[in-house]
Amino acid sequence: MSEQEVNKSSNVVWHQAAVGRSDRETSNGHRSAVLWFTGLSGAGKSTLAHAVEERLHAMGTKTFVIDGDNVRHGLCGDLSFSDEDRVENIRRVGEVAKLFVEAGMLTLTAFISPFRSDRAKVRSLLGDGDFVEVYCRTPLEVCESRDVKGLYAKARAGEIPAFTGISSPYEEPESPEIIADTGTLPLDQCVDQVIIYLLDNGYIKGLDI
């Protein structure tokens, strides 16, 4: 009997209630999961994630995007870009994504997450089918030619240490659930590809399209 089950002072029984993941999924009308977008800087991860979210939201599903914009200055604001802190960054994002899955949401994350071991750790936190790896396969030369933030130029000049693709490796996913050719295809086509995956694999239902 837990500390909260009995209120001894009044002899009133306090039962522990529990709304579980399956209750939320039933209420939401779709399965929860993490869509983990990975790829080089400038590959289009965040844009694709937000575009998929927009489509999912329009279909009535409960979604949320976790990306650098909402964790860099918040949850992970205490972390640097050292190897150790990058591992911790991805660990925390994985743990938060797990909470969102428990909460019944289709959760989209957009982080370079260059190391297979880090992505594998997040996958192992979650149940079967809860981790959908979406590889945004824009080639390095395309990302570098875009270089809107000028980061690749700085990395080439040696001004940014351990920059993924230049001075630090990007380990391509070996068997991602989805490979999106974000370097060559129109955005809508990449969104379609993700939505079709979710429909075909029973994450969402197509009735509201």
Next chain:
Amino acid sequence: MSEQEVNKSSNVVWHQAAVGRSDRETSNGHRSAVLWFTGLSGAGKSTLAHAVEERLHAMGTKTFVIDGDNVRHGLCGDLSFSDEDRVENIRRVGEVAKLFVEAGMLTLTAFISPFRSDRAKVRSLLGDGDFVEVYCRTPLEVCESRDVKGLYAKARAGEIPAFTGISSPYEEPESPEIIADTGTLPLDQCVDQVIIYLLDNGYIKGLDI
């Protein structure tokens, strides 16, 4: 123009989509917020939070409880019970709660959170009305008489250092939005009190009761 707005390799424009908090609130049919349950060990925070959640879920709202059970071994699994790590624990919980508010959820947290400064920091992270402090006002002697986990006995014996209420202070909320007399009232009555607050202050609508 952000790195993702233009896909230079194909000249296809990639617009940044954005589903915002208000879109989610509209879809969910209720406002999002954090209900922050604070009080001594054994006060009934977690039980009350879960019971409120059960009621809210039955009313069709989107809810989630963040408590020790789902963060102690996950997101905050690297933290000890040192003063510094306790502060960091509450900081992370606050940041995660903020993400859940952005995601449109009525988010309930259940942590002793004994220090006013820590609770004030979480409040300051959030917008006006987004932080609803629920003080579970079970007196120390009642919590200690329950002592189902035997923690108070151990603390009195000096086996647990810095135990809140015994060898470390609990700073009572000065102007919490809700004071729940979890030491004397039946659970249902405490749940009613929280639900009525949410109705009266426009967080939720009563139509589905």
